[in-house]
Amino acid sequence: MKKKILSLLLVATMAVTALAGCGNTSEPTNSSASNGGGAEPITLKWAIWDESTTQYWGDIKAAYEASHQNVKIEMVDLGSTDYMTVLATELSGTGSDFDVVTVKDVPGYATLVQKNSILPLNDYISKDGVDLSQYAGATDQVTVDGKLYELPFRNDFWVVFYNKDVFDAAGVAYPTNDMTWSQYDALARKLTNTTFGEQVYGCHYHTWRSTVQLCSVLDGKHTILDGNYDFMKSTYEMVLNQERDGVCRSYSDLKTEGLHYSAAFSAGDTAMLNMGSWFIATLISNIKSGEYDASLCGNWGIVKYPHADGVEPGSTLGTITGLAVTAASDTPDASWDFVKWVSGPEGAKVMASSGNFPAIMTAEVKNTIASMDGFPKDANSKEALNVSNLYLEVPYGKNVSEINSILDTYHGAIMSGEMSIDDGIKAINSEVGKLVK
Amino acid sequence: MGESVSTSEKRKILSRQTKRNLVAYSFIAPNFIGFCVFTLIPMAFAFALGFMKWDGSNPVQFEGLGNFTRIFQDTFFKAALRNTIIYCLGTVPLTMIASLALAILLNQKIIGRGIFRTLAFFPYIASLVAITSVWKMLFHPTKGPINNILFNVFGVEQKNLPQWFSGGLVLLSMILFSVWKYMGYYMVIYLAGLQGISAELYEAAALDGADAWGKFRYVTWPQLRATTFFVVVMLTINCFKIYDVAVMLAGGGSGELTPSSTVLVYYIYQKAFVDWDLGYSSAVSMVLFVLVLIVTVVQFTIEAKQDR
Numbered sequence: 001m002k003k004k005i006l007s008l009l010l011v012a013t014m015a016v017t018a019l020a021g022c023g024n025t026s027e028p029t030n031s032s033a034s035n036g037g038g039a040e041p042i043t044l045k046w047a048i049w050d051e052s053t054t055q056y057w058g059d060i061k062a063a064y065e066a067s068h069q070n071v072k073i074e075m076v077d078l079g080s081t082d083y084m085t086v087l088a089t090e091l092s093g094t095g096s097d098f099d100v101v102t103v104k105d106v107p108g109y110a111t112l113v114q115k116n117s118i119l120p121l122n123d124y125i126s127k128d129g130v131d132l133s134q135y136a137g138a139t140d141q142v143t144v145d146g147k148l149y150e151l152p153f154r155n156d157f158w159v160v161f162y163n164k165d166v167f168d169a170a171g172v173a174y175p176t177n178d179m180t181w182s183q184y185d186a187l188a189r190k191l192t193n194t195t196f197g198e199q200v201y202g203c204h205y206h207t208w209r210s211t212v213q214l215c216s217v218l219d220g221k222h223t224i225l226d227g228n229y230d231f232m233k234s235t236y237e238m239v240l241n242q243e244r245d246g247v248c249r250s251y252s253d254l255k256t257e258g259l260h261y262s263a264a265f266s267a268g269d270t271a272m273l274n275m276g277s278w279f280i281a282t283l284i285s286n287i288k289s290g291e292y293d294a295s296l297c298g299n300w301g302i303v304k305y306p307h308a309d310g311v312e313p314g315s316t317l318g319t320i321t322g323l324a325v326t327a328a329s330d331t332p333d334a335s336w337d338f339v340k341w342v343s344g345p346e347g348a349k350v351m352a353s354s355g356n357f358p359a360i361m362t363a364e365v366k367n368t369i370a371s372m373d374g375f376p377k378d379a380n381s382k383e384a385l386n387v388s389n390l391y392l393e394v395p396y397g398k399n400v401s402e403i404n405s406i407l408d409t410y411h412g413a414i415m416s417g418e419m420s421i422d423d424g425i426k427a428i429n430s431e432v433g434k435l436v437k
Numbered sequence: 438m439g440e441s442v443s444t445s446e447k448r449k450i451l452s453r454q455t456k457r458n459l460v461a462y463s464f465i466a467p468n469f470i471g472f473c474v475f476t477l478i479p480m481a482f483a484f485a486l487g488f489m490k491w492d493g494s495n496p497v498q499f500e501g502l503g504n505f506t507r508i509f510q511d512t513f514f515k516a517a518l519r520n521t522i523i524y525c526l527g528t529v530p531l532t533m534i535a536s537l538a539l540a541i542l543l544n545q546k547i548i549g550r551g552i553f554r555t556l557a558f559f560p561y562i563a564s565l566v567a568i569t570s571v572w573k574m575l576f577h578p579t580k581g582p583i584n585n586i587l588f589n590v591f592g593v594e595q596k597n598l599p600q601w602f603s604g605g606l607v608l609l610s611m612i613l614f615s616v617w618k619y620m621g622y623y624m625v626i627y628l629a630g631l632q633g634i635s636a637e638l639y640e641a642a643a644l645d646g647a648d649a650w651g652k653f654r655y656v657t658w659p660q661l662r663a664t665t666f667f668v669v670v671m672l673t674i675n676c677f678k679i680y681d682v683a684v685m686l687a688g689g690g691s692g693e694l695t696p697s698s699t700v701l702v703y704y705i706y707q708k709a710f711v712d713w714d715l716g717y718s719s720a721v722s723m724v725l726f727v728l729v730l731i732v733t734v735v736q737f738t739i740e741a742k743q744d745r
Contacts, residue, residue, distance in 0.1 A: 081691070085710055092493035111713055115494035207689060252578050252600050255689035402712060409513070412695040416603035431512060 042334045043072045047087055047101040049080040055285065055354045060342055063350045068341075071334060084108025091117040091326060099329040100338055103150045103322040106142060106394040107404040113149050118324040120147040124336045130344070134360045138320050141395040150322030151343035152359035154351060156276040157387050158214075158317040160184075160306065161283070164299040166191060166200060166271040175272065177304040177383055178313040181215065184272075184306040185238055191271040194246040202247045203272040205239055206261040207254050209411035210317065210393050211274055212239050217391055218315045219308040224407060225397040227436045229428045236414060236421045251415035262286075268296030274305065276319060277385075281355035284374035301376040302384045314388030320359060399435045406431045486719035493713055504720035514721060516696040517704040520608060524700065525676040527612035532672055533665070536620040540627030541657070554628075558621035565618075569685040572614055576601035607687045607698045615682050619675075623668050630664030631657070666740050670733060677729050678702055701725050 048057045061073045076098070078086045083104050088111050090096055101118065103109045112118045125132065125148065132139045138152050160175060167174050170191050179187070188202030205211040216232045217223055242248045249264065262282060265273045273279075283300060286292045305316040323342055325335040341347055348358030352368040355375070369375060370382040394400060406428060414424035487505070490498040508514050543554050560568060576583050578600050587593040601610045638656045647655060658665075680702035687698035694703050701721065708718035 088493075088713060089710060115492050115713060117494055207691065250579070252603055253580075256573050256577055256602050258689060405707070405712065408693055409695055412689075412693060413697070416695065417600065418604045418695055418697050427512075434510075 041070050041072065042331055043074055044099040044331065044335055044338055045074045045076060045097055046338075047078055047090070047098050048075050049078055049083045049102070049104070051075060051077040055281075056351055056356050059350050059354060060347060063346070064338060064341060067346075068337075071338070073338070080104075084111070088112060088115065088117070091115070091328070096326060096328045098326050099331060099335040101324050101326055103324050105319070106392065106396055107401040109142060109150060109322070109324075110144075110396060110400045112324065113144050117327055118149045119327050119329075119332060120149055121151065121325065121336065121339070122147055124340070125151075128340060130340060136361065136390070138318070138359060138390070138392070141392045142320070142322070144396055150324040151339055152320035152322045153343040153347050154321035154356060155359040155361065155390075156278050156319050156321075156357055157390055158274060158276050158305050159302045159384050160304070161265060161273045161275055161279060161300055161302055163265070163268065163271055163297055164301055165268070165296075170200070170271075174301065174378075174380070175303045177380055179303065179306040180309055181235075181238065181306045182309075185242070188242060188247050188272060189245070192245070192247045199246075199269055201249055201264075201270050203242065203274070204248055204261065204264050204270045205251070205274070206264075207251060207412075207415075209408055212236065212415070213407060213411060214317050214393055215274075215306075218305065218317070219311055220315065220389060220391070223391070223395060223397075224393075225395065225400065225403060227429070227432055229407075229425050229432070233421055233425060236424075240415075240421065252417070255412075255416065262292075265300075266292035266297045268293070277357050280369070280375070284355050284372060288374055301378055301381045303380055304384045304387075312388050314386060316387055316390060317393050318387075318390040319393045322359075402435050403432055406435075483719040483722055486716050487723045489716045489719075491715045493715055500716055504717045507717065508720060508724060513696065513699065513704060517699045517701045518724075520697070520699060521677060521679065521701045523608055524611060524679055525673060527608070528615050528676050529669060529672045531612065531616045532620050532623060533668055535616055536623035536668070537627050537661075537665075539620060539624040540631055541653075543624070544628060544631045554624075557624055560618045561621040563618075565681055565685060568618065569614070569682075572610075572686065573602070576610065578602075602687050603695070604697055611679075611682055611686055611698070614686060615676075615679070618682075619672075623672065626668055627661065627664060630661045634660045662743070666736070670736055673732055673736070674729055677725060677732075680706070 046061075048054075051057050057075055061075060065071060065073060078090070084107070087101055088108065090098060091101070091112065092115070096117075101112075103112070103118075124130075130151070132148075135152055135155075138155060139148055142148065142150060142152075160179075162175055164174065170193075172187070172190050175184070175187060184203075190202070191200060192202040193200040212235055213224065213232050215235045219231075222231045239248070243250050249259070253259075261273060261275055262279065264270050265275075265279075265283075266286070280302070283292070283297070287294050287298050292298075304314050307313050307315050323339040325332050325339060329335045343359055345360060348360045348362075348365060351358040352365045355369055355372050357369070358365060366382075366385045370385060375381070394404060397403075410419070410424045410428045410431075413419040413427075414421055419427065486497075488500055488502070490500045490503075539557050543550055543557065547553075575581050578584060578598060581601075583601075584598045587598060588595065599606050601607070634657065638660070639652055642652050642656050679700050683694060683698055683700045683703060684692050687694055694700070702725070705718045705721050705725070708714050708721060
């Protein structure tokens with residue numbers, strides 16, 4: 001009899017615990033509208049990625065906590081590889097306890113907006129009088145039906161990194177800030193050495209589609225939301241021809257190895273690398289720490305992104321990283337204060353101090369970065385920080401997330417030779433056409 | 438008086454029976470509750486979602502058959518379906534043959550049998566991530582030893598060297614990989630089956646003048662039919678569920694699959710958690726469910742017919 005009662009109890013307990021798991025477990029937290037002066041302690045949970053390899057997360061947390069005694073920032077690292085997917089999953093349903101989330105890219109931003117997982121900030125912006133013009137138009141490109149759901153705190157743009165030692169060894173003059181795409185192609189070919197054992201690659205394209213497809217949007221006439229992608233043909237031709245001639249590593253090899261662009265550049269056999277300005281801080285700190293061999297890649301420089309014929313030099317791609325307040329936050333006011341601070345002038349100072357580009361780019365910020373220990377000393381590298389036209393890699397648009405998946409998929413198909421350039425572009429046109437229709 | 442005794446006895450018997458049942462249920466309960474919460478309810482939910490539009494946050498909207506009509510115009514779905522079927526058609530027979538051959542070989546009394554059995558089983562227990570890395574090194578398009586041998590020994594021109602992880606060959610790589618990885622597991626099942634065959638049957642066959650092939654044809658194969666059935670059903674179901682092998686072998690650093698390597702489960706994941714189209718992705722999983730169901734029912738019918 002005892003046994004029976006025991007087993008029944010066991011069943012009952014299991015059923016109750018199983019049901020309890022489905023319930024809403026978020027506890028009511030004391031919400032306070034303090035702007036830093038209040039006494040009630042608040043903890044803000046903040047979603048980030050790669051805490052151990054990225055210095056500025058910790059810097060921001062420390063600086064904010066120092067000036068806001070009652071606020072504690074709790075960082076949760078979701079990893080960088082599929083950050084936006086993990087984040088969207090975390091914010092689904094009602095059980096999330098994140099207050100502030102970092103928004104890594106625009107397709108992911110669009111997903112969060114559509115899911116109503118993040119709050120529109122317009123009321124806060126007008127109440128606190130935040131001047132959006134300081135973001136130089138970046139916020140316009142992510143405004144959804146008149147509403148803005150994130151404030152950028154980081155604004156990266158693409159440049160060409162080059163290894164001066166490789167240029168010196170080949171006796172070729174360094175690249176300049178006013179290269180056209182055909183000059184860039186010729187230069188890459190001049191530096192290439194295909195002799196076995198002494199290979200030098202004139203340039204390098206990471207496996208992201210942005211490294212290839214987006215070179216085509218720099219003429220200012222096209223965007224990736226166009227619906228017709230014939231304009232990408234010339235860039236694909238250039239890159240695939242380079243690959244055929246051994247000027248760059250092959251896409252299939254990179255995909256198989258999972259070789260990271262930083263490993264390709266720091267190995268010292270890559271002359272030029274098109275990459276975002278975030279790589280500047282990585283290069284500086286990893287050369288200093290000895291993780292990258294300074295004798296192989298220590299002598300580097302940057303120049304502006306190559307430009308299309310008839311377009312002003314300095315046109316480049318940009319990508320913004322923003323902060324948003326979650327709809328589930330119990331302390332939206334305090335969360336907003338954190339977002340405002342990080343994306344404002346104080347946060348910008350913290351970002352620039354570690355060689356990162358804040359969304360508010362002032363001459364002072366550029367000087368801070370250019371005068372950092374480890375930043376190239378030549379005038380061209382400093383000049384390369386001046387951008388004339390910045391096109392977001394992905395501006396906000398309807399179906400941006402789906403279009404992004406399609407572009408990714410066929411980029412892989414074209415680059416690995418599964419499809420010809422023409423067939424691939426035709427497939428993109430027809431798949432995106434189905435969405436836009 | 439007598440009547441009332443019998444009813445009270447009856448009541449007592451009934452309640453004892455009920456108590457017994459309750460005890461039995463309580464033993465089933467832990468498993469069954471787990472099954473309900475983590476499998477049955479989600480499955481029913483997914484079935485319902487197949488007719489809805491939902492992004493995981495906003496209110497669910499009824500979509501009717503819209504998701505299903507969309508499926509058949511979807512290029513990526515068609516590619517995923519084609520690849521999954523090709524993969525199954527390649528993997529199921531090859532794994533079955535390979536594991537049966539291995540089991541027969543390792544059922545002989547040879548020296549070091551235990552070691553060879555362990556070696557054959559090893560790929561099954563080894564971590565998928567680790568062994569796919571090794572495969573990627575071996576089959577690396579330009580630096581891998583396989584292509585090196587093709588280049589140096591067989592004189593294949595450099596531009597004709599096979600690209601094992603993209604285009605038309607990626608499915609072949611996936612099939613070869615899973616045959617190699619999973620044959621050890623099915624070998625163990627076959628070994629158990631082989632050991633269940635009575636030695637007398639072989640003696641009788643030998644007396645009737647059967648050679649090695651005859652013994653296999655008339656004793657081993659018919660005796661193993663139940664085992665083979667089990668192996669084929671499990672293999673088929675597992676093959677339709679392929680995801681990890683495809684992502685690890687063909688996905689590269691980002692884990693994204695192109696139309697030549699995408700498979701149904703990957704597509705379901707992508708639609709659900711990247712595009713947040715949970716209704717559509719549930720509809721695709723229903724198609725997968727029906728597909729597996731049909732194949733399994735057909736297998737059971739054939740088995741039942743042979744049994745008669």
